[in-house]
Amino acid sequence: MSVVSDAVRAAVVARAGDRCEYCRLPTRGQVATFPVDHVRPRTAGGTDDPNNLALACPRCNGHKWAATDATDPDTGAVAPLFNPRADVWADHFAWSAAAPGQLVARTPIGRATVARLRMNDPTVVALRVLLADIGLFPEVTGGEDVEARRGADRPAAGGGAVSTSPSGPP
Numbered sequence: 001m002s003v004v005s006d007a008v009r010a011a012v013v014a015r016a017g018d019r020c021e022y023c024r025l026p027t028r029g030q031v032a033t034f035p036v037d038h039v040r041p042r043t044a045g046g047t048d049d050p051n052n053l054a055l056a057c058p059r060c061n062g063h064k065w066a067a068t069d070a071t072d073p074d075t076g077a078v079a080p081l082f083n084p085r086a087d088v089w090a091d092h093f094a095w096s097a098a099a100p101g102q103l104v105a106r107t108p109i110g111r112a113t114v115a116r117l118r119m120n121d122p123t124v125v126a127l128r129v130l131l132a133d134i135g136l137f138p139e140v141t142g143g144e145d146v147e148a149r150r151g152a153d154r155p156a157a158g159g160g161a162v163s164t165s166p167s168g169p170p
C-alpha cells in the first residue's frame, strides 16, 4: 500500500492522468483511493523512487501484489508484467471493438498482465461499460460520443458484436 509522501503521491497521480496505469480506470467516480504501486515490489528491492511508482486501481494493485511476471495463457511461457514506467500501454493492450469493456492483450506482456491482474473479470468489464455510459470511460466502447448516444436514445451499439472477431480467443 501507499507509504509515499503526499507530495510524491500527488505527482504520481498527476503523471498518471488520474487513471490506473494498468487498466486505465479513471479515479473519478471511484470511492476508494487508488494506491501507489511499486512497479518493482519493495519485497524485491523496489524503491520509492518516482521511476518505480505507478498509480493503480485497488483491483489491479491487489491482484498484482508482489508479482513481477506471470504466465502468458496463450503460450504457457512466463512473461514480465506490464511496466508503466518502461512500456507503452497501447503497445500491449487495446479495447475490444467486438466486446465493449473488454481489454485485448496484444503481446505476451499484455496477456500475462491481463491474466494476473484479472483485467477482464466480468465485474470490472461491466463497470467499464457503466462508466462509459455516463461519459467517464468512453474509449472502452470505441470512444463513441456519449452525448450523441444519449440523444439517439442509445441505439443497440452491440448489435454487430458477434460478427466481427478476427483474432479473438477460441
Ligand SMILES: [Zn+2]
Binding pocket: 020, 021, 022, 023, 024, 025, 056, 057, 058, 059, 060, 061
Ligand atoms: Zn486497474
